[in-house]
Structures are given as structure tokens and as C-alpha cells.
Amino acid sequence: MKTTSILSLLAFAVASHAHFTMQYIWINGVDQGQNVDIRIPPNNNPVTDVTSTDLTCNVNGLSGAGVSTATIVAGTNITFEWHQHDQRTGEDAISAGHKGPVQVYIAKAPSDAASFDGQGAVWTKIYSSGLLNAQTQQWATDVVNANGGKHSVVIPASLPAGQYLLRAEIIALHVAESYPGAQFYIGCTQVNISGGGSANPPKIALPGAYQGSDPGITVNIYNNLQSYTAPGGAVWSG
Ligand SMILES: *[C@@H]1O[C@H](CO)[C@@H](O)[C@H](O)[C@H]1NC(C)=O
């Protein structure tokens, strides 16, 4: 093969596997603006080491110094919106080759959300969507892509009032047949929840709960996969 065709193949491979970040939140359908209330990572690369503190809130995500905190009431519908680059149109929101589950976790800060590092068993899973149709191999990521990069969660009304980190996660499994391979895209937003109740939901640690050997993390999705179990356990529905 000529060098030029190798180079164009490489360029295609890079372009078709471009990465993405969580760039907007919407509160009950109202767009809050780009990167508002969000801990912004330095670039759109995924995290691949499930033991790294980058798994919590992406690279540089252990502090929210200088990041604003949204004020919401319990029961609010939060929409997360992801993009490959600093643009909302002109390309796939998340590149179509990235197949996998979409999950949302929430963790209550001991004091304010901006100073919370999210370490320890503090995270409750409130949303998970994975392999939606084994026949057509439709994944949650396909729905996010078709929906302009957006997916939503309703904050359980029974959560106690207080400040929280909300962590959205998309796991891309296109090169996950060996570990490390699965790509963790993570976006954290800071919210101050009023109203609420007195629930004490189950909690896991991130990092901590995920293992490289989890069947939802090391998996070949191109072998007629019939079912998929996302890492992190069951969804708590409030
Ligand atoms: C949350 O809001 C989005 C955007 O407005 C909407 O598409 C979605 O259906 C809502 N979800 C629920 C459960 O209300």
C-alpha cells in the first residue's frame, strides 16, 4: 500500500473515532449555556483507567473552584448535552462509532458542591441505559446521537436537600475487548437541590466500584451480543 493511502486511512480512523465532552445542562428544558455549572476537562479524551481518580469527574475534576452551582428543586428534569468539539452542529454530537451505555450518578457534598472531590462511597446511580435492541444492536449512545447529544434524568424527589455533584457517563465499547480499552466519557455538574425528602439511597465509590474485569467494561460488542450489564450495579429510582 502506498504511504498516501495509509495516511488517508489513518486520518479516517482518527476522524471516525473522535471523542466528546459534556458541554451543556438543561434545567426543565431550559438551556443553561455552554460549560455553565460544569467542571470542564482539559480536552475531549476519554478516561480508560478505572482505578484513576479521573474516573470521578474526568481529568482536573476533583475540584469545582470557580465553577458555578445550579439551583434546582428535587424532581427537576436535567438534560445533559454532549459534543465532540466546541460546536453544536456540523458533525455527529458523539461520533457514531462510539457504542455503549449512558449512566447518571449523584453524590451529596458534605458542604458545598464546588469543594467536593467525590471520593469514597458517595455515588448513587439514578439512570442507566445500555443495549436497547440486540436484534438491531441499538445502543443508548445511538439514541443520544440521534437526539443531538442529549439525554435526561429526573432528580428523585425523595433525595435530601443539599449540594450535589451530578455525574453523567458514556462508556464507549468499540475497542473494549481487552482492558484497558473501554472509554469513559465523564461530565460533572454542580447542583444545589432544595425541597426533597429524607431518602438514604445505596452508594458506591468511583473509582472503586468498577473493575477492569467487569463484563460491562471488558466486552466484545461485535460478536452478536445478546445482553449487556453496565458496571456500577442497579439504578436507584427514589
Ligand atoms: C426531560 O426533558 C427533556 C427535554 O425537555 C424531555 O425530552 C424529556 O422527555 C423529559 N423527561 C422526562 C422524564 O420528563
Ligand SMILES: *[C@@H]1O[C@H](CO)[C@@H](O)[C@H](O)[C@H]1NC(C)=O
Ligand atoms: C441552595 O438553595 C437554597 C434554597 O433555594 C438556598 O437557601 C441556599 O442559599 C442555596 N445555597 C447556595 C450555596 O447557593
Ligand SMILES: [Cu+2]
Ligand atoms: Cu472517541
